[in-house]
Amino acid sequence: xxxSTLFLISFILYIFSAFFYFAFLFSKKIKFAKRGxxxxxxxxxxxxxxxxxxxxxxxxxxxTNMYESLSFFGWSAVFAYVFVEAKFKxxxxxxxxxxxxxxLMALASSPLMPKEATPxxxxxxxxxxxxxVSITLIGEAFFCIAFVTxxxxxxxxxxxxxxxxxxxxxxxxxxxxxxxxxIAIGFPLFTLGGLVxxxxxxxxxxxxxxxxxxxxxxxxxxxxxxxLYLHTRLVMGWKGKKxxxxxxxxxxxxxxxYFGVNYLLTGLHSYA
Amino acid sequence: MKAITRFFSSxxxxxxxxxxxxxxxxxxxxxxxxxxxxxxxxxxxxxSNLLIRMEITHLYHSWWFLGLLFLISINxxxxxxxxxxxxxxxxxxxxxxxxxxxxxxxxxxxxxTINKGIEKTKERLKELLISNRYRTQEKTLKGRVFLxxxxxxFGIFGSDVVHxxxxxxxxxxxxxxxxxxxxxxxxxxxxxxxxxxADFSLKLDKFxxxxxxxxxxxxxxxxxxxxxxxxxxxxxxxxxxHPLSYKGFMFxxxxxxxxxxxxxxxxxxxxxxxxxxxxxxxxxxGDKAILRDKNLEIxxxxxxxxxxxxxxxxxxxxxxxxxxxxxxxxxxKDGKELFSGWIFSKxxxxxxxxxxxxxxxxxxxxxxxxEQYSGIQMTKDPGASCIWAGCIILMFGLFVAFYxxxxxxxxxxxxKKGSTYVIIGGLAPKNRESFRVEFDKITKKLRR
Ligand code: HEM
Numbered sequence: 180x181x182x183s184t185l186f187l188i189s190f191i192l193y194i195f196s197a198f199f200y201f202a203f204l205f206s207k208k209i210k211f212a213k214r215g216x217x218x219x220x221x222x223x224x225x226x227x228x229x230x231x232x233x234x235x236x237x238x239x240x241x242x243t244n245m246y247e248s249l250s251f252f253g254w255s256a257v258f259a260y261v262f263v264e265a266k267f268k269x270x271x272x273x274x275x276x277x278x279x280x281x282x283l284m285a286l287a288s289s290p291l292m293p294k295e296a297t298p299x300x301x302x303x304x305x306x307x308x309x310x311x312v313s314i315t316l317i318g319e320a321f322f323c324i325a326f327v328t329x330x331x332x333x334x335x336x337x338x339x340x341x342x343x344x345x346x347x348x349x350x351x352x353x354x355x356x357x358x359x360x361x362i363a364i365g366f367p368l369f370t371l372g373g374l375v376x377x378x379x380x381x382x383x384x385x386x387x388x389x390x391x392x393x394x395x396x397x398x399x400x401x402x403x404x405x406x407l408y409l410h411t412r413l414v415m416g417w418k419g420k421k422x423x424x425x426x427x428x429x430x431x432x433x434x435x436x437y438f439g440v441n442y443l444l445t446g447l448h449s450y451a
Numbered sequence: 452m453k454a455i456t457r458f459f460s461s462x463x464x465x466x467x468x469x470x471x472x473x474x475x476x477x478x479x480x481x482x483x484x485x486x487x488x489x490x491x492x493x494x495x496x497x498x499s500n501l502l503i504r505m506e507i508t509h510l511y512h513s514w515w516f517l518g519l520l521f522l523i524s525i526n527x528x529x530x531x532x533x534x535x536x537x538x539x540x541x542x543x544x545x546x547x548x549x550x551x552x553x554x555x556x557x558x559x560x561x562x563x564t565i566n567k568g569i570e571k572t573k574e575r576l577k578e579l580l581i582s583n584r585y586r587t588q589e590k591t592l593k594g595r596v597f598l599x600x601x602x603x604x605f606g607i608f609g610s611d612v613v614h615x616x617x618x619x620x621x622x623x624x625x626x627x628x629x630x631x632x633x634x635x636x637x638x639x640x641x642x643x644x645x646x647x648x649a650d651f652s653l654k655l656d657k658f659x660x661x662x663x664x665x666x667x668x669x670x671x672x673x674x675x676x677x678x679x680x681x682x683x684x685x686x687x688x689x690x691x692x693h694p695l696s697y698k699g700f701m702f703x704x705x706x707x708x709x710x711x712x713x714x715x716x717x718x719x720x721x722x723x724x725x726x727x728x729x730x731x732x733x734x735x736x737g738d739k740a741i742l743r744d745k746n747l748e749i750x751x752x753x754x755x756x757x758x759x760x761x762x763x764x765x766x767x768x769x770x771x772x773x774x775x776x777x778x779x780x781x782x783x784k785d786g787k788e789l790f791s792g793w794i795f796s797k798x799x800x801x802x803x804x805x806x807x808x809x810x811x812x813x814x815x816x817x818x819x820x821x822e823q824y825s826g827i828q829m830t831k832d833p834g835a836s837c838i839w840a841g842c843i844i845l846m847f848g849l850f851v852a853f854y855x856x857x858x859x860x861x862x863x864x865x866x867k868k869g870s871t872y873v874i875i876g877g878l879a880p881k882n883r884e885s886f887r888v889e890f891d892k893i894t895k896k897l898r899r
Contacts, residue, residue, distance in 0.1 A: 304670065305692040356883070363881070367849040375842045383692050386633065386703045386830040388838055389624070391511040393480040403473045407466060413610075414462040440480075 182236060183294070185229035186250060190284045192222030193257065197277035204274050212270040216261070219277065223257045230254060242312040243303060245441075246294050249287035252316050252437070256280050259320035259361075267357050269328065271349050276327045307380035314372025315398075319433045321365030322405070325358045326430035329423035332358065336420065355419050358426050359412065366405050369433075373398045397436035404429040459529035468523045475519070479510035524621050531614045538611075542604055547590040547597045554861055557876035558883060559890050563898060565873060569596060569866040572873065572897075576862065579893050585860065598862040606881075609852025616845030620838055627834030634829050636702075639710050639822040643678065646829065649700055651679040656686065658825040660707065671704050673825040689827075699831055706826030708771055714754050714821035716778045718794075720747070723811045731817070736778070746785050753779040754819070758795065766793065778816050790814065856881040860890070873897075 199215035202208075230251065233241045241247040257280055263269065286292070335351035377398065378388035389395060408425045411417040417425075458464065482502065483490075491499035491508060506513030554560055565572050573596055577587050585600035638644055638655035645652045656674040663669050670690050677684040677697050687695045695702040714736060721729030732740045732749065739750040755768040758777035769775075781791040794816040860877040875894060879886035 307692075363853045367846065367853060370849060371846055375846060378838065378842070382835060383694065384703075386694070386701060386705075386828050387627075387631075387832070388835060391479070391484070396476050396480050396511075400473050400476050403469050403476070407469050407473075410462060410466060410469075415466070 180228075180232075182229050182232040185225050185232065186288070189222040189226035189229060190281075190288065192218050192225065193253075193277060193280050193284060196222060197274060197281055200270070200273035200277055203270060209270075212273060215270075215273050215277070216264060219257055219273075219280075220261050223254070223261055226250075226254050226257065239304070240309040240312070242308065244293055246287050246292040248312070248316075249283055249292065251313065252320070253280055253283040253287060255313075255316045255320035256283060256323055259317065259324055259365075263321070263324055263357075263361055263364075267360070269324075269349060269354075269357055272324070272327050272331060275331070276324065279323060279327070305380060305383060307376055307383055311372055311376040311380050314368055314376060316372075318365045318367075318369030318372055319430075319437065321361045321368065322426075322430045322433050324361045325365065325426045328354045328358045328361070329426040332423045333420065351419070355422065358423065362405060362408060362426060362429075366409065369405070370402065374402060394436065394440045397432065397440050401429060401432040401436050404432050456529060456533070459526050460533040461526075462530060465523065465526050465530065468519060468526060472516075472519055472523065475510065475516055478507065479516075482507055482510070484511070485509050520621065520624075524618060527614045527618055531611050535608075535611055538607060542607070545588065545599055545601075547588060547599055548592065549597065549861055549863065551863055551874045554863055554874045554876035557861070557878050559878075559887055560874070560876035561894055562872075562874050563894075564867070564870050565898060566870045568869065569864055569871045572864060572871040573598065576873075576897055579896055580860065583889060583893060585858075594866065596862075596864040598864070600860045600862075601857065603855045603857045606851055606855040606857040609848050609850075609855065612848030613845055613852055614848075616841045616843075616848050619841030619844060621841075623834040623837030623841055625834070626837055627832050631830065631832040631834060635705070636827045636829055637708075637710075637824045638673070638827060639824045646700065648831070649698065651677055651684070651697070653702065653827075654678055654683075655825055658707065658823055660823075671707050671825070673704055673827065675702065675827075699833065701830050701832070703828040703830070704825070705828040708824055708826060709756065709773065710822045710824045711754065711756055711768075711771065714819050716751055716754065716816065717818035717820070718749065718751070718778075718780070719815045719817045720745075720749065721813045721815075723813060729813075729815075747789075748783040749814070750781040750783070751778055752781060758793065773819070776816070776819050778819070780814055780816075782812065782814060784812075853881070858882075858886055858889075860893075 196215045196218035199211045199218060203211035203215060230241050233247065237243075241251055256276075260273075260276055260280075264273070331349075332351055332354040335349075335354055339351055377395065381390065381395075382388040404425065408422060408429060411425065412422050483494075485508065488499070488503060491502060495502060502508050506515070510516055555562070567575075573589070576598065577589075580587055580600040583602075585602045586604075587598060587600045589599070590597045632648075634647060636644060636646075636653075638653065638658075640655055640658055643652050643654045654676045656676055657672075658674075659672045661669040661672065672688050672690045674686060674688045675695055676686040677695075684697075689695045689702060689704050691704050694704070715733055716736070717731065717733050718740075719729045719731050720742070721727070730742065732742075734740045734749070734751050736751050736754045739748055741748050753766075754776070755766060756776050757769040757772055757774040759767060759769040759775070761767050766777075766779075775795065775797055777793045777795045779791075779793050782789045789812065794814060796816045796819065799815050856879060858877065858879040860875065862876075863874045865872045877886065877890045
């Protein structure tokens with residue numbers, strides 16, 4: 180088995196997972212949601228094997244080109260989901276969330292992404308890079324869950340307003356609270372990976388921990404937005420709709436930090 | 452003064468400032484920073500003056516951006532301190548009397564009667580709470596028993612720890628900005644360099660470049676020795692990502708290059724038609740070599756590593772890489788100039804002016820030699836340790852704020868005809884679901 184076969188198998192399992200979750204959505208049969216969960220979990224295990232194999236083959240962290248980075252982002256997204264689903268049972272988020280995972284995996288395997296592991300330029304040879312990128316992406320995966328639950332929240336309130344009750348116990352109130360809880364997991368991870376380890380790495384590699392490079396600034400912007408989310412919610416009592424919108428904007432900012440900055444703006448990080 | 456305090460203790464101000472900071476930061480990533488005025492004019496035309504005047508062209512160091520950061524720091528300090536006082540008071544001296552109405556209004560609450568005396572009920576309840584790691588406090592007043600149980604009380608100070616960490620990071624940033632500096636050093640092998648603003652010197656013992664099999668650069672390594680008071684203190688091999696640190700100075704491997712100031716060139720001179728190897732001379736730029744038997748003087752006057760003619764037909768170098776090394780030679784025979792012009796190591800047959808061949812002489816630029824230098828970036832950043840301390844405090848605070856969440860249970864008991872009337876209510880601002888499970892477990896056990 181080589182890395183790309185394993186990657187492909189996990190990709191297919193994620194597609195199955197989405198398929199089962201949609202079956203659940205339309206049939207309301209719990210067994211489909213369970214199958215969806217297991218397909219995602221087994222896919223995750225195989226995807227893990229693919230990443231480990233990649234590390235052994237290339238001898239460095241799997242984040243040096245867009246293919247590796249996207250594949251790891253997909254992995255983080257499923258990892259966060261498997262973890263959160265076991266705790267909060269947000270099955271109904273499954274179909275939409277798995278679509279995002281599939282989009283990430285499809286983008287990773289698109290022919291536009293060069294697959295071969297390239298040797299690392301000197302600045303990238305650091306274990307701080309591993310810590311920086313992996314923890315940031317895992318943190319962003321939790322923001323991604325909050326993104327989905329926030330959108331579902333907005334849908335749920337408009338339904339509830341029209342007098343349609345949500346059947347599966349995933350009420351708008353519960354969605355709102357899950358969004359907060361996953362952001363409470365993602366925020367410390369994102370702070371640690373994106374800001375703290377990023378600063379340590381920059382200090383080790385370039386001699387200054389902060390240089391207002393566009394990618395750094397966008398990480399900070401994302402962080403500010405989630406700080407806004409927490410403060411408006413905790414201190415000003417914002418809940419529900421307003422909070423959901425801030426969470427959605429926050430994830431979009433994270434996404435822009437991840438994709439947009441590399442393609443649209445230039446700076447120190449532009450080799451990634 | 453009071454008005455100022457009130458202004459700065461408001462969280463609304465913090466939110467407004469955060470929004471402005473976010474928008475300003477976005478603006479700074481859309482407009483390229485720190486370019487020349489000409490470039491801005493070319494790009495933005497008329498409004499470029501405004502951009503420059505508003506310091507949007509170096510936004511993150513502009514007075515107004517730094518001012519915003521300063522305001523939010525003051526905001527954080529005042530806000531944290533004003534709240535801290537009442538938080539501390541509430542934690543250290545909680546009010547142990549409460550009304551049943553207040554308990555009923557808590558997020559989770561229950562009311563029930565137990566067929567036991569008030570003392571027994573209280574002891575049982577305390578036992579249950581303590582086994583769930585709560586700390587209890589009680590008070591008896593006019594036959595009514597007030598019981599208060601809390602756990603993870605420190606959790607409510609998590610956000611204060613976060614803010615303190617943040618302030619320390621700000622402080623570190625200020626220190627770095629005021630006291631930190633950077634400078635680029637160039638060292639060739641064997642060279643000893645006195646470090647500016649420091650009382651020691653550095654010697655470059657060895658400089659190596661490592662390659663991947665494909666030929667791409669894998670790493671650069673410099674072996675450096677710290678010399679203080681003419682004594683060698685220690686030696687360390689530095690590479691990218693692994694700097695040397697001594698007395699608060701950090702030395703980073705940042706670049707390398709060829710030292711084009713002092714190259715030596717290798718020139719081969721032959722008479723036309725001579726089939727031997729000719730005469731091989733090596734000389735430094737600016738020096739001359741005298742060949743007595745031929746009555747010939749060779750001067751090496753200039754050197755460029757990457758020869759190119761600019762638009763005014765002047766010789767310059769295109770890069771600092773030896774892509775097209777050329778040397779300017781003047782040959783004098785019997786006191787008369789025989790030849791002067793550029794000769795090229797890559798193009799031995801091409802001579803720029805005064806073709807030498809006509810004069811019966813061939814001068815060839817065979818080789819050149821120069822030392823590689825190691826480019827080392829030196830920094831001193833007294834703010835950095837402040838930053839790391841702030842980061843640790845910040846992370847600790849975040850962990851406490853989100854995962855060491857406080858829980859509070861309040862109980863009011865009254866004895867009525869041998870049985871006890873109990874009102875119990877609880878509060879866990881951040882972890883409601885699992886608190887509710889715990890609360891139900893405790894009340895169920897109590898009523899059994
Ligand atoms: C970007 C800067 C800031 C960050 C990252 C930050 C972070 C945090 C965090 C993580 C919490 C805890 C939230 C929770 O437990 O859900 C918090 C709470 C809070 N923050 Fe900030 N904060 C920042 C700036 C400020 C500023 C400038 C103020 C000034 C007014 C402020 C006032 C508060 C208050 C009043 C609380 C609630 C405290 C409590 O009673 O628990 N924060 N902050």
